[in-house]
Amino acid sequence: MSNRVVGQGVRKKDAMALVSGQGVYTEDIAPGGCLCVKLLRSPHAHAVVRSIDVSRAKEAPGVACVLTWEDAPKTRFTQAGQTYPEFSPYDRLILDRHLRCVGDPVAIVAAETERQALAAIDRIRVEYDVLPAVLDAREALDNETLIHPEADWRALVPECGADNRRNLVAHGCDQDGDVEAELACCDVVIDREYETHANQQCMMETFRAFCMPDAYGRLTVVSSTQIPFHVRRIVATALEISKSRVRVVKPRIGGGFGAKQTAVCEVYPALVTMKTGRAAMLVFTREEAMTVSSPRHAMRMRVRLGATRDGTIRAIDMHTLSNTGAYGEHGPTTVGLSGHKSIPLYTHSLRAFRFSWDVVYTNTMSAGAYRGYGATQGIFAVESAVNELAHALGMDPAALREANAVREGEVMPAYYGETAGSCALSRCIARAKEMIGWAEKYPRRTLPNGHVRAVGIALSMQGSGISGVDTASAAIRLADEGTYNLSIGATDMGTGCDTILAQIAAEALECPLSAISVHGVDTDVSPYDTGSYASSTTYVTGMAVVRACEALRAQIVRAGAKLLGCAQEDASFDGEAVACEASGRRVSLCSIAEAQMTAGMDAIAAVASGGSPTSPPPFMAGCAEIDLDPLTGQVKVVDFAGAVDCGTVVNPNLARVQTEGGILQGIGMALCEMPVMDERGRTMSNSLLQYRIPTRQDAPRIRVAFEPSYEKSGPYGAKSIGECVINTPCAAIADAVYNACGVRVRDLPITPEKVLLGAKGEP
Amino acid sequence: MASFSEYVFPETIEEAYALNQKRSSVIVAGNMWLRMCGLRKKTAIDLSRLGLDGITEEGDAFTLGAMATLRDLETHPALAREYGGAFGEALSPIVGTQFRRTATVGGSVYSRFGFSDVSALLLALDARVLLHARGETPLRDYQREPWDRDVVLGVRIPKGRRAAARSVRLCSTDLPLLVCAASLGPDGLRLALGARPGRAMIVAEGLPADADEAAFAAIARDVPLGGNRRASEDYRRRVAPVLMARAAAAVRGEERA
């Protein structure tokens, strides 16, 4: 069966609005007279506010309110956007007397203009009792300095193993088989430690939201968020009001990449609106977005990887120490992916695995969700270890993978026992190798100018939504002229999910894409969706759309049959009309749509939900070719080939751009994105000048190929793509560097200095 | 953010100079880095209406007006011809074309930022700074001085030299981890290093055109270098002779960028 609309590289429905510069983003649609909200932030990594004098600030011109910890509600909450049960501990207040990282908010100021708000901030006088700070994750566990000593600290899911008296947010172990016994039998065991840092998502639009009271005494929050329904809960919890009193609207978003899966900014203007009754907006500066936001969890991963001499991988033992920072947002959950989305790649021959973890509090910026969500870190570690194993065995790293990579139909014990129901990873490896020219280029060649060209490979997997957790609803109704209104709660953040879900609906309803109108998210109107994260939109929300469309088709047939005066069983719908098989008479969809708007007919509308007991992984193989200047250590990626199995490709253009963008973010993480903190806990990589993301001159030739499998549980066979594609560059580039010069970098990023001054050979 | 409450367009250089004698004044050139420094001043002095934006060729020198932009230098045909494309090559890694279209020579020279690609190249050319009160001053001296209240009118660079710059950067358009600019003229080879990370300085002069790697290694041993968050002293010392050799090769016409 060939699809009509699914599989077409159509333009995004909002594309022309975006490229013509229309004012469709949060700040563009803020009401006039909105108060400007600014935060006074802690200069100390760990301190308690001894005294705070806001009297002069309150008297400053244009100031509407100045709020301190004394004015803020006293109920702890988490800013993590996760559905029930919430894994992240309730460890925050909007304003707390106890400050746990540089940048923690000390006071909120709202004034008529930005200038006035900033001037008022300058007039606040604070005295701090500075406390010893824990900045190194390795020193956090059982440190005598407690970051969350408060009695009302609360972990909602005790199974996480959280213990605030130990600076511990999560602890656990998952295993299958006897890993020590298997390692003991292996001819070669690689035992290494790898480290990744708190990379910033750097979406071009920083965090921002405005809030306003509505005519019913409720609070409307308009936010650049990936999680409107969670924002409703978070804001209501933080403000100690009923969730029914909060409405959240998501306009167009200028990028998210997971950053906006945490409600980083919403509670502050919300509190101002509650206190003043006025509209209030907070726009994070880039500096705030780089220093008090929701970056990737820095992780330190020890991997022990055992194989027999012939290159059969038998056992993987992995421990991850994850730094959640000052608050626990996404701490208990990200860590799981570091093992659960790396180890299963080698299911084929693996006899045993053990994956254990600790997640600790430190006095650093709170981490959050960044595309890949722990898998990126874990895959860098495991894939690097596999490359190191290949070199130890004298094997081609690509061949080692061909022999050991998971195959379709295999049960993956390290992936919650799920079966790889759709998996084209072997084809992906072959395709990526062919694209890069692996056979000719591995391991290296030297150019006439002395530069060395070398290649490296890595594999990746992710999930498609969170199994048994994520849920999405879609509502669709028939409208005038036989067109449809599709309502979804999934949040398009530039990725194009509004368009992709409309394509799925158009396929299911056999209509042109233009007949489907999509509504952005408004929690008062849209059906519930956990949000756009965990690679869930196409798969989970897509299934909801398919189901809603199926239900709608049944209603259309029923209505058509009624109009035709025939039995429902005799009627069928072909996208344009309902036909009675017996009589051959037809009634057009347009007539049915009009009829439902006249007395006596039922409205034609359907709501359905999606959600899955499994989370079918997309897979990818990535090959990097680098150019290394051996005299300066400078590395440039010149070519990157990615072969992706995301199941059916719903929109090849958008899938390709997702992949290209993900690969370049991975390249940035590998080579130039360097979070830097000073000895006092201040983030020095506090701007796009100091934290370097790749420019287009750093973007190599990036080539993408799709090797689709067919995922039976997904909409038209689709799986996810958004996150899987960021995971391969780090390990692939690290190995290409090793192949070029013999230096192994296990601590990202791979700077010219590490390459030039690094020790050659295996340790 | 820099803040000021008054924005003035002086009509003469004398007026600009007089205004700038007050501690509460600051000159606004390109306003690229100034806006980031958090300065609070009463008066901003704008030099953009004083005709200081020209690039003129007279006799054996070029005069680059203080308000000439980096993009002007980069795209100037006579400069490109005279210095073998050195300005284009040395300045094009700076941020982006829009940035370079408003960033000025005077702003770069006055600020004396350690990371300045501009300063390194101008030093290699042994440029002279044209100051309103003090007159013409060698850039090499000016580079070592504290910020003062004189007004930079422009920079004079001698003709008859080939120049080139080589740098290492974490990624394109980033600030350099180290930059070496070289020029070759009748008096031999001159080398300047920038992003040491301190202010750029001349590190060798009068070297024979065919100075070899041993010579560069010897220079690099003694150059004052340091470490910062971007690179260690050790790294800079390893890379310095490499960049010197490459810049030298380039001015000899042996190596393209």
Next chain:
Amino acid sequence: MTVELTLNGRPVRAQVEADDSLYTLLRALGVRSVKCGCETSSCGLCTVHLDGQPVLSCSVPAPRCAGRAVTTLEGLQSEARLLGECLADEGAEQCGFCASGLIMNALALARENPSATDEEIDAYLAGNLCRCSGYVGQRRAIRRYLSRIASGEGRA
């Protein structure tokens, strides 16, 4: 202080503070295409044309714009249409937040160097950051745009 300038072909008179930037002025005047992505002149989102030349509006002092012509994407809708379509056809606009600045600079590139190579495109537009696309889709779109204007399309 009062500043008089031409905005998208129309004379405008506005009150500005001494330390306002052109970006602040434009947003105050209701120009919505212009975005701000940094405070360090690093991202290119705020690119507009000043006397026909692309500049970073966040770094241009508003008072310096007196008597000059400022053009934003609002003022170049017909010229920008074809480039916008090329981006949309690749899906390369993605979140779109960087699109206005990119388009303003790319139109200047097309005027200056209509036969630009990929390398020249990348060099000219290096100051326009994008986090979504990985740039390669934008590169394809701009290449196609240049070839389409070379064949006479998109001329007003």
